[in-house]
Amino acid sequence: MTKGFAALPAASRYVLSNATLPQATVADPNGEDAGEGLIRADIVIADGMIEALRPAGSVAELPAFDMDRGQVWPTFVDMHTHLDKGHILPRAHNPDGTFPGALASVELDRDENWSAADVRARMDFALRTAYAHGTSLIRTHIDSVPPQFPISWPVFAEMRDKWAGKVELQGVGLTPIDRYLDDAFAKHLVETVIEHGGVLGGVTYMIPELRAGLKRLFFEASEHGLDIDLHVDETADPDARSLRAIAETAIEVGYEGQVVVGHCCSLARQEEDEADRTMDFVAKAGIAVVSLPMCNMYLQDRHRGRTPRWRGVTLLHEMRARGIPVAVASDNTRDPFYAYGDLDAVEVFREAVRILQLDHPLDSAPHVVTTTPADVLRRPDIGRITIGGKADLVLFRARSWAELLSRPQSDRIVLRGGVAIDGTLPDYRELDFLFER
The missing domain is CATH 2.30.40.10 (Urease, subunit C, domain 1)
Structure with a gap:
């Protein structure tokens, strides 16, 4: 050659x-x-x-x-992305590189600019990029807060049809967990997700309504035969323990679908006994975990003029030892949550090996961007x-x-x-x- x-x-x-x-x-x-x-x-x-x-x-x-x-x-599987946010950085800068800065910047840009034409152009650009790099299955979270999700979900469905056979697309409704307690909103979101063949999702926080919101989410998912994909504990705060609540709720209600949790950063900040108990529940509940090493290295423990003290990733080695399915993915691309990235699974794999020390040996490391995410996303024919x-x-x-x-x-x-x-x-x-x- x-x-x-x-x-x-x-x-x-x-x-x-x-x-x-x-x-x-x-x-x-x-x-x-x-x-x-x-x-x-x-x-x-x-x-x-x-x-x-x-x-x-x-x-x-x-x-x-x-x-x-x-x-x-084999071609790659990128199981946690945000195609609706991608490539907005030229007009939506993060003022200080922090998580709150990203939230504020994205919210403003979404309110001002996310028309169907805008979302369509950026999604298509991202998919062409991922396809050229060798990815054939992507799951994207879709900001599902009013009035945005009636705009973004039809565009997602359009892109899924356009790219079928090249890049298979799955969509997740991303919304704060307490919004599920609003009956009218929950009904509208669930109907939208079902109409467009998506997955229920959300962001969990340590709020008084957490358990109630989770139970409503699991109820809706069970009633309609939907899987669940959540953003969890994306913070350095060791008291952020919604991962444990998710696992306990899944066990309590006897949920039979697939639960995926992303980030779980705070787990690495907790005392080992506490983290071990949580991971035992996660294993018992059959939950899969995806770490987003590049984005979390960028956002977590960022303070101006101070060197970060930790990597921002979760306990993948300890999870894998318990039989928990673990993967890594791109997350955000050229937006306020991550200013870089190109939806290149090779870059994600390379950085994950370095950041998470998936090497020595490397024999099982390829699972994290191929077979494991493919199985979790119910596409064992890919990856x-x-x-x-x-x-x-x-x-x-x-x-x-x-x-x-x-x-x-x-x-x-x-x-x-x-x-x-x-x-x-x-x-x-x-x-x-x-x-x-």
């Missing part, structure tokens, strides 16, 4: 020879052990599907693309290399973990149905018209 990647064979049946695969992403591992959770194999592709995995270098009868031991991954599955793959020149994680991998090739897509990223200038005011 030469620098810049030679052209893939034009044949409908060909082989990616001498490839290195993360074993954690392979449904039926069949290859030579390359150490550190990597295997080497030939990948036979026929009519856009993965026909077989053979020993590396053994398939000589087919047109070949020599990977020269470069890595091959894994499966014989008989679609040849939706990402090809890297990097051979080892050190090579993969040391560079941005901007020369990757993304295959969809065995065919290389145009990986050109959209130009930020395309959005300039949104910021002319």
Whole structure:
């Protein structure tokens, strides 16, 4: 495999020879052990599907693309994003980089600018970016406070239909937990989520109404067969313990759907005994956890002129040891909650490995952006290399973990149905018209 990647064979049946695969992403591992959770194999592709995995270098009868031991991954799953907020930073700066600053800036921009045309343009830009990077499944939270959600949800549905088969989209209604106690609002939100095939969600706080709001949320989800996805304890305050309340409520009501909780930052600030008890409840309740390392590193423990003292992430190692499904995701992109990011799952994975110390060994780390989020989002057909599955793959020149994680991998090739897509990223200038005011 030469620098810049030679052209893939034009044949409908060909082989990616001498490839290195993360074993954690392979449904039926069949290859030579390359150490550190990597295997080497030939990948036979026929009519856009993965026909077989053979020993590396053994398939000589087919047109070949020599990977020269470069890595091959499945396409990625980004299970916690905010496509409705993305790319507003040029007109909605965070004055001090803090969480309160982000809240205030987004609220003002939402009230003034989030028309259907505005949300549509930014969502489509974000999806083109994620697609070019190699992501095939995204869950996005959608600000669901009046009067915004009657505008944003139809745009979400439009984008989901437009991108079907390229980037599968799931939507979550994001609203403060106490809003579920407003009967008229709750009815309207639930109807909107059902109409657009979404998931119920919210933001939990340590407020007197927390338990009542959670019970109403779980009731509505149970009544309508909906899953739940929550923003939880995104703060350094160790007294923020709504995660425990969520787990206890799920157990108490016997909820049978999937619960996802994101952030859970305060757990890392609590005494170990308290955190252990909470994680035991989370495991018992069958709750999945997604950490957002880049955004939380940006927001948490930020004080002007003072170096941050902690990383802002939750206890993923301890959770995984309890059998709790854990993942990482992009979260916000170029908005007041996170000024950077590009919906690139490779960047998310690379930074998560560093921030959360998912390495030494790295053998199971690929789960966090592939198989685990795919399973949690009820799409086990995505995010894994499966014989008989679609040849939706990402090809890297990097051979080892050190090579993969040391560079941005901007020369990757993304295959969809065995065919290389145009990986050109959209130009930020395309959005300039949104910021002319």
